[in-house]
Amino acid sequence: MTLTGLTLVDTLTDGSGGSLTLTNGPSFSSTTLGSSPGTLKPDEIATYSGYYIISSAAALTSSVNNSVLATASSPGQTNNVTDTSDDGDDSDGNTEDDVTVVEITPLPEIEATKTATTIDNNSNGIVDLADTIVYTITVENKGNTSLSNLTLVDTLSDGSGGSLSLTSGPTFTSSSAGSSQGTLTLGEVATYIASYTITQAAVDAGGTSNTVVVTASSPGNTNDVTDTSDDGDDSDGNTIDDPTITFIDKIPWD
């Protein structure tokens, strides 16, 4: 028999059960026997399409789940024929009514950048003994998962490779989305500062070299995400991992 009054009610949820809304649709596409939208002859198939653009919040929940309830009327009846969708996979033990699940592949990624400025404490116009190098470290969550347990390991050396110690820091100062120290949501940038007051060893070596290695954990993992800082200068031929170098000036009569 021919069914009429076909309607669809689409239910979209995230992996935590939170309600979502399709970005577009479901929209009528076609019928196999030429019926207009809402009518189905015996053995006729109507096709609808819809799509959802995965939001950051939904991505954090690991999946998007969708089902549709179709309702139609047989002759002389009202809304007496219904079915809940199945996912088209008959090998999953459910060939009748099961939710269409799209798993979101976790791609955790983190990026650390360290830049340096100097404070001319002795006001002589050059970078030399007892001046201060101020390091700004930014750590960005560039993946599609939240990150926790963020730690920094900072390595400072002089221009000859000798080990030096930061005078202060790295100290957490802020996060762009307000997360507490050690946690980064999607796209969030945490900022840390550190400083080094130039010692004679650094002067003798002609400069300092500083790198930070950041490590964090994606959901369900431990310390699985890491990056070595780059110096924030993408014109130096290394846009990935390169130490932040500060040259110390020699005073002419030194």
Ligand SMILES: [Ca+2]
């Ligand atoms: Ca199934």
Ligand SMILES: [Ca+2]
């Ligand atoms: Ca100076």
Ligand SMILES: [Ca+2]
């Ligand atoms: Ca660089």
Ligand SMILES: [Ca+2]
């Ligand atoms: Ca890097």
